[in-house]
Amino acid sequence: MGALDGVRVVELAGIGPGPFCGMMLADMGADVIRVDRTASVRGGDPDSPPPRVNDRGRRSVGVDLKSEQGREVVMRLVEGADMIFEGFRPGVAERLGVGPDDCLARNPAIVYGRMTGWGQDGPYAMTAGHDINYIALAGVLGHIGRADGGPVPPLNLVGDFGGGGMYLAFGMVCALVEARTSGMGQVVDAAMVDGAASLMGFFHGMLETGLHVPGRGRNMLDTGAHFYDVYECSDGEWISLGSIEPQFYAEMVQRLGLDPDDFADQYDRDRWPELKQKVAAVVATRTRDEWDGILEGSDVCYAPVLTVAEAARHPHNVERGTFVEVAGLTQPGPAPRLSRTPGGISRPPAHPGQHTDEVLALAGYDAGEILSLRESGAVS
Numbered sequence: 001m002g003a004l005d006g007v008r009v010v011e012l013a014g015i016g017p018g019p020f021c022g023m024m025l026a027d028m029g030a031d032v033i034r035v036d037r038t039a040s041v042r043g044g045d046p047d048s049p050p051p052r053v054n055d056r057g058r059r060s061v062g063v064d065l066k067s068e069q070g071r072e073v074v075m076r077l078v079e080g081a082d083m084i085f086e087g088f089r090p091g092v093a094e095r096l097g098v099g100p101d102d103c104l105a106r107n108p109a110i111v112y113g114r115m116t117g118w119g120q121d122g123p124y125a126m127t128a129g130h131d132i133n134y135i136a137l138a139g140v141l142g143h144i145g146r147a148d149g150g151p152v153p154p155l156n157l158v159g160d161f162g163g164g165g166m167y168l169a170f171g172m173v174c175a176l177v178e179a180r181t182s183g184m185g186q187v188v189d190a191a192m193v194d195g196a197a198s199l200m201g202f203f204h205g206m207l208e209t210g211l212h213v214p215g216r217g218r219n220m221l222d223t224g225a226h227f228y229d230v231y232e233c234s235d236g237e238w239i240s241l242g243s244i245e246p247q248f249y250a251e252m253v254q255r256l257g258l259d260p261d262d263f264a265d266q267y268d269r270d271r272w273p274e275l276k277q278k279v280a281a282v283v284a285t286r287t288r289d290e291w292d293g294i295l296e297g298s299d300v301c302y303a304p305v306l307t308v309a310e311a312a313r314h315p316h317n318v319e320r321g322t323f324v325e326v327a328g329l330t331q332p333g334p335a336p337r338l339s340r341t342p343g344g345i346s347r348p349p350a351h352p353g354q355h356t357d358e359v360l361a362l363a364g365y366d367a368g369e370i371l372s373l374r375e376s377g378a379v380s
Contacts, residue, residue, distance in 0.1 A: 003028020003341040007082045007176065008036060010063075010074065011058065012098065013352075014087030015157065016131070017192065018165030019054035021085060024169040027334035027343040033359055035074060035080075037354035038064045038380035044351030053331045054350035062353030062380035071373030072074045073096045076363040078103045078110060082179075083172050085113030085188075100187045108183040111175040114170050116323035117159070119191035138163070138196035139372045143203065147217030147224065163195025197228065218269075220244065226276035227252060227266065230305055231261035236287050237288035238305035239295070241279075256282050301356065353380050 007030040011022045026032040039045040041062035044050065061077075064070040073097070084103055086093050093099040093114075100112040117134045119126040124137070130135055135141045135158045136151075145152040168190035175186050206212035206219075208239070227243040229319035246266065246355040253263045256279065263275060283291065288304050295302040304312060312323040312330050324333040334343030356379050360370045373379045 001341055002343050003338055004026070004030035004173075004274065005341070007031065008080060008082045009033070010077045010084040011073075012084070012086035012088070012093070013037065013040070013060075013353075014115065016087075016160040017168065017190075018085065018087035019052070021057060021113070021115065021168040021172075023056055024053045024165065025083075025172075027345065029341070029343065029346075030083075030336075032058035033077060033362075034058050034060045035065070036060050036349070037065050038070075038353070038377065041353035041356075041380040042351075044153070044354065046182055046351070046354060049327050049328050049348035052349045056331075057346050058350065059355035059359055060350040060352050061356045064378050064380070065096045067097065067376070067378045069373055069376055072361065073365075073379060074098050074365065075102070075106050077359070077363075078096030078106050081110060081364065082176060083105065083111040083113065084380070085115060085168060087115040087304070090116065090125050103187055108185060109179050109183055111172050111179060111188065112139035112185065113168050113172045113188045113190060113194075115190050117164075117192045120189050128167050130157035131164075134159040134163070134192040134198045138193045138194045138200065138242045143200075143216060143222060145216040145222075146171060149216075151185070151216065157197065159192040159330060160194050162191065163197075163199055164192040165268060167195035167198070220373040224269075224272055226272050226279050226378050229276065229279075231280050231283035233286060233288040233291060234284055235287040235289075239283065239291050240289055240305055244301070248299050248301050251298060255294055255298060257302055258282065275358065282344075356380065 005027060007025075008028050009022070009025050009032040011018065011032055011034045012034045014035050022032050022034065036375060054102050061073070063073050065074065086098070094101070100114075103110050114120060116125070117129040118127070120264055132141065134152075140158055141151045141153065144154055168188065171188040171190050175188050186227060194308065203212055207214070212219045216222060220228055222231050227249050230238050232238055232242050241252060243249040249266050253260055262278070265271065271327050286294075292304055311317055317323055324328055324345065325331075326345050329348075333347065337343070355369055360373065360379065365373070370379075
């Protein structure tokens with residue numbers, strides 16, 4: 001019984017942020033039905049689910065959205081749903097007959113989520129793009145990187161997942177709460193460029209006050225400071241230090257065996273490069289495991305830099321159950337954690353179309369109608 005138990009969501013299958021949003025909703029108990037294209041339905045053993053973590057927790061129905069019968073299948077699902085979301089370019093859902101006006105006409109209380117990179121309007125709205133482009137235009141990418149190098153894309157975490165799928169899920173749940181009061185649905189326009197820009201709000205304030213200066217690798221949080229960075233150990237592994245507060249900084253200096261007088265002025269920006277070299281030289285004298293023994297459990301603000309595989313085995317993550325195993329695949333568990341209605345993984349990722357008959361029956365189709373839809377190619 002997750003917090004979203006009883007909420008039904010129709011997901012028009014897409015890539016990147018859409019599946020991440022669907023996973024978040026499903027992890028919190030929503031009944032998410034993914035509408036896959038019939039062209040993507042190629043069979044598959046239900047006992048061997050595909051290793052697409054972001055597709056977990058929902059059923060899949062294969063539908064030809066370009067056919068009138070296929071469109072009607074989606075509309076029948078919409079009638080019994082609380083939310084629907086899509087990740088098409090602006091105007092595509094309208095051309096397919098499954099846009100906001102179409103869905104709200106069939107279910108006036110439905111929340112309609114739209115996931116795009118650039119948004120539903122604006123000069124870039126109709127152009128292609130990916131995470132790297134959205135965070136570039138949002139003013140994020142230009143601030144990530146070291147002083148002696150160019151911008152460094154932080155995987156696709158900031159645009160696709162943080163600024164995209166997470167904002168879409170948040171917006172849809174907000175709209176659902178309001179719909180439960182008003183009885184009226186609405187459209188949620190989630191653009192990755194908007195979400196990524198929102199994530200940078202803290203730094204807009206920092207730049208205005210001069211606490212963050214233009215340029216990469218010159219500031220406290222962008223690898224400019226010697227007390228907030230990653231350092232290589234003697235074995236080629238890395239550790240992270242984040243000793244911002246004075247008391248934590250003092251402990252870092254003491255535990256690393258540094259000269260307190262030499263490191264007395266923590267915020268002297270002119271000395272940061274020099275002090276960073278001195279910290280690096282000390283860290284390079286020991287292995288990562290040795291630094292674990294010295295720094296773990298202290299207030300230095302320390303952690304070893306782990307790979308995905310190492311993170312799943314770390315004692316802290318093991319004790320908290322941060323990672324779980326589903327159908328033989330180790331993956332992050334649901335987050336955040338709710339005390340009374342915790343999230344859960346109801347099922348592993350589905351093969352496209354795996355639950356077509358089950359979902360059609362849920363939508364009210366009888367066996368004869370399902371057979372007719374199959375024969376026509378409207379579903380698969």
